[in-house]
Amino acid sequence: MTLTLVKAWNAAKDRLKNVQIDQPAIDARLLLEVAADVTRTDIITDPYRVLTEAQMATLDDFLNRRARREPVSHIIGRKGFWKILLQVNKHVLTPRPETEVIVDEVLKAFPEQMPFNMLDLGVGSGTILLAVLAERPAAKGLGVDVSEEALAVARENAANLDLAGRTALLRGDWTNGLGDDSFDLVVSNPPYIATEVIDTLEPEVRDHEPRLALDGGPDGLDAYRVLAGEILRVLKPGAMFAVEIGYDQSQAVEDLFRQAGAQDVRTIKDLSVNDRVVTGTK
Template sequence: MIAEKTGAIALFEAVQLLKGAGVADPATDARILLAHALKTERARLTLVVQEPMSSVALAEYETLIAARMARQPVSQIIGLRAFYGRDFRVTPDVLDPRPDTELVIDLALERPFERVLDLGTGTGCILLTLLAETKATGLATDVSTAALDVARGNAEALNLTSRTEFITSDWFADIPPQAFDLIVSNPPYISAQAMQTLAPEVRDWEPHGALTPGGDGLGPYQILTQNAPRYLVPNGRLIVEIGFDQGPQVAQMFEQAGFAQVAVSKDLSNNDRVVSGVWAEN
């Protein structure tokens, strides 16, 4: 790339480079990164791409494209990911929020709640979205202090710090006794074997501890279903994200732990994605 190049030419060249690097959607990614380099909204790109790029913007765009060619996720490169209509800061210390996880939000909002526990919060996208959509308060936990720092920053950006607490905890280990109407979690669930088949964007750039617990990937669900009842009010709910092939096994764990109204819900691709249940004291 050379100076005095228009955005349109830079964009065309970037698409070719990303295509050659095996990026799945090179045109979309190149446009997102160009908008970031030009400090403009993506919707305005068509209004400015015919103008020459400054040397500063061009150099930044080259750096962004080089990072994407190395298969770094776009959200990490620009530092943001949209989730349920809000932007969340993303770093290599947290999972990139995914559209499928929005199903957890939809299901949680079907019934009222006042107090929420989010286990393995990462960016905080689940808990903070639930708080932003309601008047509830919540507790976010993660074993990673770096992830909790990201979640705290997102809470500040969304003006939710007054309704959010943060605790470093390995699942329930350091959570003091208290009761919640709702417990949510997107735990690590990818099996050790499946980790080898993941796209480079996930396998090489996202925190492995947030992706896989090792083994068959089901270990966290045993912890969640066995311990959640101690922290749920009567008729409180547990809602967890799952892998596409884990529905029957996780639903069985819910039932064996004593949960009622156990349901497996499908995402927009018609894959099993969320298991939910209601804790009714015996």
């Protein structure tokens, strides 16, 4: 059976819709683009291009995996974030639009040609660190993660984005071994989901995201209890921090940073009008 791009897309959409996948049209298009080695423009301008047998087999495999609720980003191995494209796999969190709030706040605070030294704690795939460095050519950054597998992904992304020369990556436990007053900026998207909540999450997250990057302890706040004091320790006087939080954690996280001595502490909402980032200064 011959299958054209438009027929393949429509069939894939229907197949994903039948198993209650959210946004089946978008997922089907993304999977088709990779399986058939085409772009979105190709699908629109050359809809009757015929897929090869190998491409059809690859698409079928992709759709089977998506039907089992494997994230699209894991299937195709990449995810867009801010203005960059990142390689991702099962060892790192899939970048989410909500995290762009941190990038937006950082770029507002640091003019384009301003040199600064930033630290990303729990760097994962390099999401925040590399998005900022891509926009700020005078900046340098250090990313720390406890997972060597995550650091391998971040290294690949830094190299792909031509940012390896301004990016250092270190395996470590948060700020252990880092000197006082070392950074102009510290960012973090730590694990913040309460342990008992994880098993109630959608299968794409519960079954496929690294639990190490999700589990924030009994109340979701374990990481912040460590980070509040440690972030302020490694920040230079007057320097800025920004950490992602869960939608219901604003007051608790703000209190932890104020108790540690932070100034100008406030919470920023995401585009869904949920509390998303706590920021402040030393």
